[in-house]
Amino acid sequence: MITKRVLLTGGAIGLAAAAGSRWWTTPSRATETFPVTHTDAEWRALLTPDQYAVLRQSGTERPFTSKLLHEERPGKFACAGCGTDQFSSATKFDSHTGWPSFWAPLDGAVETARDTSFGMVRDAVNCTQCGGHMGHVFDDGPKPTGLRYCMNGVALTFKPSAA
Numbered sequence: 761m762i763t764k765r766v767l768l769t770g771g772a773i774g775l776a777a778a779a780g781s782r783w784w785t786t787p788s789r790a791t792e793t794f795p796v797t798h799t800d801a802e803w804r805a806l807l808t809p810d811q812y813a814v815l816r817q818s819g820t821e822r823p824f825t826s827k828l829l830h831e832e833r834p835g836k837f838a839c840a841g842c843g844t845d846q847f848s849s850a851t852k853f854d855s856h857t858g859w860p861s862f863w864a865p866l867d868g869a870v871e872t873a874r875d876t877s878f879g880m881v882r883d884a885v886n887c888t889q890c891g892g893h894m895g896h897v898f899d900d901g902p903k904p905t906g907l908r909y910c911m912n913g914v915a916l917t918f919k920p921s922a923a
């Protein structure tokens with residue numbers, strides 16, 4: 761009887777640890793509901809394989825591969841998943857990291873979640889409208905915010921301003 765109780769307790773602790781671990785390593789929070797929702801099959805049809813890997817599977821594109829890296833025109837950078845404007849060209853800067861970088865998002869466009877995958881503590885940046893994973897935010901950016909929103913270019917589309 762004593763042995764059984766110990767086993768049950770140990771099992772409960774193991775389950776709790778597993779549940780906690782899952783929460784912290786799942787920044788895209790698949791259980792959360794968003795204004796824009798699609799089934800997994802629909803996302804696969806809507807997105808390119810590279811876009812799907814980043815937006816829906818929290819992947820990271822290879823650095824220096826995005827054509828948006830040197831996009832210098834005025835305009836808005838929008839979520840490739842749902843089209844919501846997320847960053848203005850006015851906050852874009854060259855971080856020399858190989859990923860498009862911004863020092864601030866547009867109001868309400870993104871949310872952050874702690875991401876401890878790959879043995880690092882980072883804050884993942886997700887689209888508030890579709891939950892898509894965009895990139896990460898770090899605190900080594902330029903003034904005025906001191907933040908560096910390190911984005912996957914493949915998760916963004918660029919909309920140049922009308923001249």
Ligand SMILES: [Zn+2]
Nearest residue numbers: 839842887890
């Ligand atoms: Zn989105």
